[in-house]
Amino acid sequence: MAEFLKIISLLNTKLLKLVLKSLLIVIIFYSNFCFTQNDCIEAIIACGNSDINLDVNGFGNQELNGTNVCGFGGGSLGESNSVWLKVTTVTNGTLGFTLTPQSTNITEDYDFFVFGPNATCGNIGQAIRCSSTNPSAANQGNNLTGMNSSSSDTSEGPGSAGDSFVRWLDVQAGETYFIVIDRPIGNSPFSLEWTGSAQFSDPPTDQSTKIGTPLNLESCDVSAPFTDEFTSFNLTDNTTSIIGSQTDVSVTYHESASDANIGIKELNSPYTNIKNPQIIYARITNNTTGCFELTNFDLSVNIGPDFTPPSNFILCDNLDDSDDKNGQIIFDLSTKNNEILNGQNPSDFNISYYANQTNAENKTAPLPNSYYNNIAFNEEIYVRIEDVLNPDCKSITTLNLVTNPTPEAFNHTLLQCDEDGLIDGITTFNLNEAHDDLTGGIADRTTKFYTNPARTSEINGDSYSNTSNPQIIYVEVINNNTNCISYAELTLNVSVTDSNDAILPAACDDDGVEDGFYLFNLNDADGIVTNGLPAGLNIAYYETYDDALLEQNNLGTSFTNTIPYSQTIYARVENTNNCYGISEVVLTVDELPDIITEDLMYYCLNEFPNTIPIDAAIINDSSSNYTYNWSNGENTYQIQINKTGNYIVTVTNANGCSKERTITIEASNIATFEEINIIDASQNNSITVLVSGEGIYEYTLVDNTNMIVNPYQESNVFENVSPGIYSVFVKDIKNDCGTVNDQVSVIGFPKYFTPNNDGIHDTWQVSGVSEMFQPNTKIQIFNRLGKLIKELNPLGDGWNGLFNGEKLPSDDYWFSVKLQDGRIFKNHFTLKY
Structure with a gap:
């Protein structure tokens, strides 16, 4: 606190007053919420070298001011979540410890200060060991701290200085030391393990472990509500067992080990548990030395015996009470015991039944095992299951008593014809045919049939031959949902009447x-x-x-x-x-007449008025076995027609059964040339033939020697046609109505000729010219110098390579052709020998 006031004195007076006023409020606040172990005077006494587990928070009075060389660890308002420990040694040796925070977070910062030997509160003196190293700032691998044999320094810190461990103490018997654990950052619980050879005063011990007296307390839940697992325990029942023969020893009870270590929040007895099961910590304190030891035991609330909730107890109403419709019947409740215990030894439990929960809890007015239900059809009762050895430990559950009504059943009579060929009153019955009459037509019902009144000899209801006329059959009417049964009688009578075929x-x-x-x-x-x-x-x-x-x-x-x-x-x-x-x-x-019902035929229009036959197309039978009615009024098997359209004939057999045949007559015809387009004097000469007509056509090309150039084809275009005179033929393939033809000319110019009298290419002439095609064509031949050598007759044999009776040399020669249609072509060709 003195260090803090030095800092405050550096501020101006006005600010100082404001800060002091705030500080006073803070000190008052923290004083109201601190634990006493935050201060020296209430230091926890460590005895017997036992490990310590603590969880302390709050701010104590600042007692470290100016007393250490490790830097101020608690901040200006006092120690932070600090705890004071007091250690008195009874042997010479070394004194060390290792402090381990419960949280491994490296930011949890634990500092400590050791004072002594034989320091007193209010005159604590200078710390002889201390560490205020920040583990995060020092890049440590953990946040442990303490005193050990391997360290050589006696103080370290603050901040990044040191490794959180200093040299342990060499101590003498009878010396007392104060150890302050301060937590400037974080408030995790921690444990402290003593190391070194020095021994502390022994604390009292739990004597119950020596005499074998168990401390765990178990109680049934005897406090309402009886199923919440909370009840009261007398904790002091364990005090005598814990103290045993020890003197000047007291025992207090706590909910946590930290509370017991610190000695706070003592529990009163009797005590109601806060969870089930629950651990209670007992602090055993030597009233003279202050040394203490902890022990613990369990509180457990017995919630009652294990059991299986019983399924609904379902019975069908019967006549035991002379009324099978009132929903009341005698239930043997004890038959549910085995289901409830589910394999547990029945001798370990008492099971009783009650009309309501209050009676079950108070064990008053149990129901008899043979119980005639009080509420018709559906009644809820209560079951108490208790431990034979501890009847207060009980479980209570419900049991539904369900009485299902019996189904309606009605007597009925079946009359059957005696149709087996022998008039003896004996025949076969389908008993199931009476099902709706026996059950009243209600759904979800089954009927079974028997020949005896005891209903033990079941018969097949689908097919049964009576043994007498009349005969009574005994019936069970069963509700399929509940399996409840009612009884009826079915009388079988056999009739000898008959009906007409x-x-x-x-x-x-x-x-x-x-x-x-x-x-x-x-x-x-x-x-x-x-x-x-x-x-x-x-x-x-x-x-x-x-x-x-x-x-x-x-x-x-x-x-x-x-x-x-x-x-x-x-x-x-x-x-x-x-x-x-x-x-x-x-x-x-x-059967209907066997005929071909549809057909398609063709008529050549170019053959009109000639006729063609059509008929009724009878299959595998004589045409005389049928009559005929044609749509054109005729009535013979075959008729003659010369017109297109649909012809329908109705064919009727001897049984009067008819069937229609439809013959569709479509037109066909020879082709009519409309136009022939020729591309000639080119690299790819072609002929395109355009025709009209009702037929389907194919085309062929024949040269002037009657050689077929192209066989019949579907396409009307001929390509790569050599120059010359041709005949184009077009035939009808739809109905073979005939063929037409026309001539065409394809103009062309030979590239060369060889006048050597071998009969091949001996002359040069324009191809495709004839008396019919381009007869007035003008043809001239020139040499390289443009001199006119020959003017040819377009209908003649052509030029033989002579000029004025002399052979001209092999060379290229030029020509000029003016066709009769006005087209002019100029090019050259080669004369070769």
């Missing part, structure tokens, strides 16, 4: 798929089957006789036969659900 009119197989199957309206047979019978009968149709007899797989009124072309089904006639008779009903499907 029927043959429905045949149906033509004209539903779009000729497969022998057809959708019949079975109601069409009703009048035939019941002809002459009493009114008001009901009819149902079945695919087999057995189905009709047992009334299963009803076909309804619309049925597609499952056997092609002809099938017999069965009609069951009933009078109010009792069989009157079973009749055969024959279903017939007739």
Whole structure:
């Protein structure tokens, strides 16, 4: 505090007053919240070299001012979260310690100061050992501090100076030292381990460990509410066991080891635990030396025996009380015990049942094991499970008593036809057909059938042959949701009445798929089957006789036969659900004529008025077996036509079943030339033929020697055509209506000629010129000097290389051609020998 006042004195008077006023407020604040162990006078006495675990905070009175050489560790307002320890040695030796913060954060800074020997509070003197090194500033690997044998310095710090450890002390027996642990940065709890050879005064010990008396206290939860795991304990019950034979020793109880070490927050007894289980720390103090030792024990609240919550106790109502509809029945509650204990030894527990929770908790008015429920259909009762050895330790749970009502059941009579061929009153019944009558049509019901009243001889309800006429069948009606059962009786009667067989009119197989199957309206047979019978009968149709007899797989009124072309089904006639008779009903499907239903043909318009034949296209049968009706009014198998369009014929067989055939007549024709486009006198001569007509056409090119240049092709364009005279042929391939042709000329100029009389290229002439094409063409030939050598006749043989009867030498010669159509071409060619 003196160091702090020196600093304040350097400030001006006005500022000093303000600071002192603030300081007074701060000191008053911290004085109200500090722990006594922050000061020397209340130093913790260390005894027996036992380790110390502490968690102290707050600011004590500043008692380090001017008393150390390590720098002021606590700041201007006093020590920071400091704790004072007092050590008295009883042997010579060395004294050291290692302080380990609980937090490993390197910023947690612990300083210490050691005073003595035999210093007194208020005259503490100069520290003989101290360390105020900041571990973070000193780049240490941890934040431990203390005194040990390996260090040589006696003081270090502040800030980055040192490594937080100084040389331990050489001490004599009977010496007393004060150690101040100061925490200028951080307030983590810490532990302190003593090192060196010097011994301290021995503290008292926990004598219970010697005499084998357990300290742990266990109690049932006997305080309401009984399930919160909190109850009161008499902690002082352990005091005598802990002290044992020791004298001048006292025991206090604390919630934490730190509180016990410091000696604060003593617990009163009796004490209510704050968690379950909970550790209690006992401080055993020598009243003369102040030395103390800690021990601990557990408080645990027994929350009651383990148990399994019972499932609902469900029974069906019965006639034990002469009323199976009132929702009350006798429950044997003890049958739930094994489920509740779930494998635990029943002799270790008492189980009892109660009408409400208060009775269960107070163990009053238990219910009898044979309990007739008081609340109909659903009642909640309470179960108490208690430990035989400690009845106050109990668990309480609920149990639902559920009484399910029995289902409704009704007696009924079935009447069946005697349709097995022997009129003896014995036939086969489908008992399940009476299901809705026996159950009242309620869903989620099952019926079982028996031949004896005790209902032990079960029979198959799908198919049962009676043994007498009439016969009583005994029925169980079962609720599928609850398995509760009621009883009814089913009487079987056999009738010898009968109904009429029927043959429905045949149906033509004209539903779009000729497969022998057809959708019949079975109601069409009703009048035939019941002809002459009493009114008001009901009819149902079945695919087999057995189905009709047992009334299963009803076909309804619309049925597609499952056997092609002809099938017999069965009609069951009933009078109010009792069989009157079973009749055969024959279903017939007739085939349609087998014909080709669609066809496409062509008529050549260029052959009109000639006709072509078309017919009804009967397949694999004689045409005389059918009649015909054509759309043009004719009625023969084959007709002649010479017009395009659709011709429809209806073909009818002997059964009156008809099918239509449609023949589409499309036009075809020879081609008509519209235009022929020629590109000639070029590197790629081409001919494009443009025609019109109703046909589909192919094209070929033939030269003037009748040699085919291009075979017939779909394209109307010929490319890379050599110069010359050609005939273009166009034929109809749609209906082979004929071929037309026309001539064309392709102009061209040979690049060379060889007048050597070998018959090949002996003359030079313009190709593609004829009396028909370009006959008035003018052709002139020049030598290199431009001299006119020859003027050719376009229709002649051409130039043979002579000039005035003399052969001209091999050379390039020039030509000028003016075609009759006005086109002019000039170029050169080569004469070679």
